[in-house]
Amino acid sequence: MTEASPARRSRITPERESELYAAVLALLREVGYDALTMDAVAARTRSSKATLYRQWGGKAELVVRALRHQKPLRFADVDTGSLRGDFHELAVRQDDRQMRQHAALMRGMAMAVHDNPDLLRAFRELLIEPEQEDLRLMLQRAVERGEVRADNPAFDYLMHVLHGGIGARSVIDELPPTQDFLLSYIDAVVLPALGV
Amino acid sequence: MTEASPARRSRITPERESELYAAVLALLREVGYDALTMDAVAARTRSSKATLYRQWGGKAELVVRALRHQKPLRFADVDTGSLRGDFHELAVRQDDRQMRQHAALMRGMAMAVHDNPDLLRAFRELLIEPEQEDLRLMLQRAVERGEVRADNPAFDYLMHVLHGGIGARSVIDELPPTQDFLLSYIDAVVLPALGV
Structure with a gap:
């Protein structure tokens, strides 16, 4: 499993x-x-199974790469010059329909990830770990700008706060996650937790 | 659907x-x-189905009352005299085994709630809304003690932060939620978001 996308390799x-x-x-x-x-997948996309396996290795990696392709929080290349600007940029990079669809897919995946070790590994290697690294770089720039302290204990929990909040939205409020929700949530919880 | 437990009625x-x-x-x-x-359920518990329906109305209410009976965040009657004390009290009211079991059950429920309107209604009426009200009272006491401002924007999102964080724990960290995790999370995220 490599970081390069199949298109690039x-x-x-x-x-x-x-x-x-x-x-x-x-x-x-x-x-x-x-x-x-x-x-x-082969039938729907008019591909051969051999091609799919050659390009993606298997079902777990193919599904996780598909999810990653449409994921709502795209940290890579976010660099607006302020931490608030960076988090807001994250929130507006996908529209409400994409966010709603992604949330629905992730609900289904939460169970599957726990039942399939291959899927959990692909999920962590291709989705969670790269995102944690992008987030770390974003926060590092904020530390260098003097916006947050390097030892802020909230750093370890921002993934939980962001993904958990988006995931909990539909049951707690009976509403899908939206850009407006995410922007308010960032201002009310994420930035105050970071002391910004 | 009433608030009294079947045992009390x-x-x-x-x-x-x-x-x-x-x-x-x-x-x-x-x-x-x-x-x-x-x-x-009738066979496993040696009850008659008539009794189950009379006491609980149906499957959705029975399942949600069972979940409520073992839920990890029990806000009712928490009143330690400080907001930090109250949140910590919440975290230590269930042991790690109970928290882990509850998290596994809730993963399964996340899908079911979206596919079953009866279940969503019972979930909201018996689990979410009473908890929101207990949390509101807990925060109200903190406002009266001068610990937090009455217009703190994080109030609207504490359910998302708490339940989302507990739910996201197992995929993000490959570890179950525990008392120690919840205590650290409260200190690193929940209290700072409230300005405490």
Whole structure:
């Protein structure tokens, strides 16, 4: 499992890769992770199974790369010059429909991740760890600008606060996560927890 | 659907009620919400289905009351004299095994709640809304003591921060939620977000 995307390590075009991920996510919404098969992905995307396995290694990596392709918090390359600006930039990078769809998919994945060690490994290596590293760099810049202290204990829990809050939204408020929710949540909780 | 527990509104003893809830949660862990039937609950607990329906109205209410009986955050009657003391008291009211079991059950429920309107209603009326009210009273006392401002914007998001954080723990850290995690999380995030 490498960090490079399949498009960058092979002849598949980025457009084709996007199309394929969209089909995987549509299937995931329809049948869930456990019932999703590589045969169904191959049929839906008119690919050969051999190609899918060669490019993605297996179902876990393919599904996680598809989720990553549409994930709402895209920390990479966020650098507005202030921590508040950076967090707000994160919130507005996806529209409400994309955020709602992603939240629905993640609810289904929460169970599957615990039942499938392969999926948990792909989830951590391809989604969680790269995001933690991007977040770490974003916070490091804020420390260097003097906005937050390097030993702020909230650093260790920002992933929990952000993803947990987005995930809890629909049950607690009976409303999907939206840009407005995320912006208010950042201002009311995330930045105060960091002392900003 | 009333707030009184079935034990308080009928001849069922609190011990029998606890025993029944434990059996419901065991079944829930084994088969999940969708496959759980009142027949199976009746057989496992040596009750008649008529009794179960009379006491609990139906599967959604029975399952949610069972979850409430073992839920980790028990705000009611927490009043230590300080907000930090109150939140810490919350964290230590259940042991790590109970917290881990509850987190596993809630992962399964997250999907079911979205697919079953009856369950969502019971979930909100019996779990979320009473807890929000208990939390509101706890914060109100802190406002009266001068510990926090009455217009603190984090008030609206404490349920998201607490439940989201507990729920996100196992995927983000590959560790179950524990008392130690919750105490650190409260000190690093919840209290600073409230300006305490």
